[in-house]
Amino acid sequence: xxxxxxxxxxxxxxxxxxxxxxxxxxxxxxxxxxxxxxxxxxxxxxxxxxxxxxxxxxxxxxxxxxxxxxxxxxxxxxxxxxxxxxxxxxxxxxxxxxxxxxxxxxxxxxxxxxxxxxxxxxxxxxxxxxxxxxxxxxxxxxxxxxxxxxxxxxxxxxxxxxxxxxxxxxxxxxxxxxxxxxxxxxxxxxxxxxxxxxxxxxxxxxxxxxxxxxxxxxxxxxxxxxxxx
Numbered sequence: 058x059x060x061x062x063x064x065x066x067x068x069x070x071x072x073x074x075x076x077x078x079x080x081x082x083x084x085x086x087x088x089x090x091x092x093x094x095x096x097x098x099x100x101x102x103x104x105x106x107x108x109x110x111x112x113x114x115x116x117x118x119x120x121x122x123x124x125x126x127x128x129x130x131x132x133x134x135x136x137x138x139x140x141x142x143x144x145x146x147x148x149x150x151x152x153x154x155x156x157x158x159x160x161x162x163x164x165x166x167x168x169x170x171x172x173x174x175x176x177x178x179x180x181x182x183x184x185x186x187x188x189x190x191x192x193x194x195x196x197x198x199x200x201x202x203x204x205x206x207x208x209x210x211x212x213x214x215x216x217x218x219x220x221x222x223x224x225x226x227x228x229x230x231x232x233x234x235x236x237x238x239x240x241x242x243x244x245x246x247x248x249x250x251x252x253x254x255x256x257x258x259x260x261x262x263x264x265x266x267x268x269x270x271x272x273x274x275x276x277x278x279x280x281x282x283x284x285x286x
Contacts, residue, residue, distance in 0.1 A: 142187035159183045161218040191233040219247040
């Protein structure tokens, strides 16, 4: 039987030592194995990267580790805004409760990251509505799977005058915009679309803030068969 030694993070400098820990971690420490498994479930993090993160944390002062643990615990306290479906610490998010915002103007986005990207531009002072995705027949995502009904309720309740469709210009994105526009054909709501500064197939969150800001300012009326909505 191989003799097991105590784990000393600060000595984990040589490639051979890291390799031994990676291969035998299931035997040496079940706690370490669980930490690595949890980190490796995150997007873009494989098992080796997860192991490096875990070893780094083990070398940190106890106070810093406890602060990290508390921050992770706070995730369970984050909720969804009942009005726009943004992230929030309360029933309504800070954007929905900001009275300086124009509540008659709503920017419709796919996800929460899009709100963050648009807010970074500093060019928009209206409110938002997060759909939670786009209509995608191939993936089996229909209108009932998105936050569309709540958008229609907001239009009636808040007397919304304009919807800005800030949805990624993909095929599924265009399908979603078309669906919403058709549903609102007989209403007084103006529908506009961000200017084509965002490339077809691109995602808003990866568009630089200057281009995105200009696209919102230079938004164009959305048309179906040449008719403005």
